Amino acid sequence: MPYPSKIDPAAIGAVGLAVAEEEGWERWSLREVASRLGVSPNALYRHVGDRDGLAVAVGSEAARALAGAIAAATGDDPVDRLVDMAVRYLDFACERPHAYEAFIRAKPQPDSEQLAPWLACWAQVLATVAAAVPHAEEACGFALWSSLHGRVDLTRGPASVVDPRWGIDGAVRALVSGFADGGPLPSPLEPPEI
Amino acid sequence: MPYPSKIDPAAIGAVGLAVAEEEGWERWSLREVASRLGVSPNALYRHVGDRDGLAVAVGSEAARALAGAIAAATGDDPVDRLVDMAVRYLDFACERPHAYEAFIRAKPQPDSEQLAPWLACWAQVLATVAAAVPHAEEACGFALWSSLHGRVDLTRGPASVVDPRWGIDGAVRALVSGFADGGPLPSPLEPPEI
DNA sequence: GGCAAAGGTGGACGCTGTCAACCTTTTGTC
DNA sequence: GACAAAAGGTTGACAGCGTCCACCTTTGCC
Numbered sequence: 329m330p331y332p333s334k335i336d337p338a339a340i341g342a343v344g345l346a347v348a349e350e351e352g353w354e355r356w357s358l359r360e361v362a363s364r365l366g367v368s369p370n371a372l373y374r375h376v377g378d379r380d381g382l383a384v385a386v387g388s389e390a391a392r393a394l395a396g397a398i399a400a401a402t403g404d405d406p407v408d409r410l411v412d413m414a415v416r417y418l419d420f421a422c423e424r425p426h427a428y429e430a431f432i433r434a435k436p437q438p439d440s441e442q443l444a445p446w447l448a449c450w451a452q453v454l455a456t457v458a459a460a461v462p463h464a465e466e467a468c469g470f471a472l473w474s475s476l477h478g479r480v481d482l483t484r485g486p487a488s489v490v491d492p493r494w495g496i497d498g499a500v501r502a503l504v505s506g507f508a509d510g511g512p513l514p515s516p517l518e519p520p521e522i
Numbered sequence: 523m524p525y526p527s528k529i530d531p532a533a534i535g536a537v538g539l540a541v542a543e544e545e546g547w548e549r550w551s552l553r554e555v556a557s558r559l560g561v562s563p564n565a566l567y568r569h570v571g572d573r574d575g576l577a578v579a580v581g582s583e584a585a586r587a588l589a590g591a592i593a594a595a596t597g598d599d600p601v602d603r604l605v606d607m608a609v610r611y612l613d614f615a616c617e618r619p620h621a622y623e624a625f626i627r628a629k630p631q632p633d634s635e636q637l638a639p640w641l642a643c644w645a646q647v648l649a650t651v652a653a654a655v656p657h658a659e660e661a662c663g664f665a666l667w668s669s670l671h672g673r674v675d676l677t678r679g680p681a682s683v684v685d686p687r688w689g690i691d692g693a694v695r696a697l698v699s700g701f702a703d704g705g706p707l708p709s710p711l712e713p714p715e716i
Numbered sequence: 717g718g719c720a721a722a723g724g725t726g727g728a729c730g731c732t733g734t735c736a737a738c739c740t741t742t743t744g745t746c
Numbered sequence: 747g748a749c750a751a752a753a754g755g756t757t758g759a760c761a762g763c764g765t766c767c768a769c770c771t772t773t774g775c776c
Contacts, residue, residue: 331741331757435680475668478672501700730754741754
């Protein structure tokens, strides 16, 4: 109903991600993003609700970028393809650390369409895992994703020396072979919902 | 040389952790910790250098608590003991989320004695892994720790529905069996330094 | 007795997210 | 055409934050 918006909604995420990658995930501010959009802080504030809302927009953009990066995984053998995907995941995290941080720290509302970009990433992991470990796809997918993210985050924290890719080839193959040979199924706690 | 310090250095970490666990890791402030210590913000500021320094003190306290929690792991079989340790790790993260956050987000200076509490945790993981997977202890230890932390962090982010303990028993056993049967060794990228 | 030095204080700065009040442009309806 | 509603924008203010500054107080040493 109202009058022409000065802000292109699609630009919010893009500009926000650019700012986050320049200043670092813990340092970027809503005010800076607003000023780069040529708009007062409050104008942007109205669009995104609050700072966390802006973070979700930034994270979505990052999730799309990550999805694109891992989608390029190749390999004839399913396990080779899985390893390649894992390496691409870690490469993305290494080359665009703040974008990765945006992807992982944003808190999209559960059960909302905000989740879509994250679900797209998860779906890709699941599909690639399914080809390698058909009978324990979700358990193995969760284990793999956890392992990948854990590597990234650990090497940024106290264990800040190791490259997250250290031993990744062997680790992925070990994970797959551990799950694959009719191996153990997850103990019954709760079904995964994402 | 100078005059009696009002601040008990040992209390900084303890009070800081208490504040962090009340207010949340992203919300606690140096000023609040100072006020609870009965001291002006600047007095505390001088002690810890800056906010990150205080974060390290808080994280150390948390690391000691975590070390205590996983030290209680039991089990006759080495793999059972490893599973028990993993569960205790995840329990700690679930029951004291902000303390765990402090443990993982603090950035102690590399190669300094600040690292000690974190190294103590790592040593425990390594020792428990070594009993189960003697020939690939570091690779498997890193894989396990990554996996545990990844589970915790993922379930707090976009995948905020799953309990991190979901399928942990099977996942640890799969990891071990993947590494154990003369399985793959890490690909040569870099040696782990912590 | 002076003096360096460590620890403490209060005041100030710039930055942040957020809120309130107000203005401007558009659209839909009588 | 007049008018209300509504969405978007603006300016101004607020409290809280980390941090820096200048200054004071207590101690141990020469």
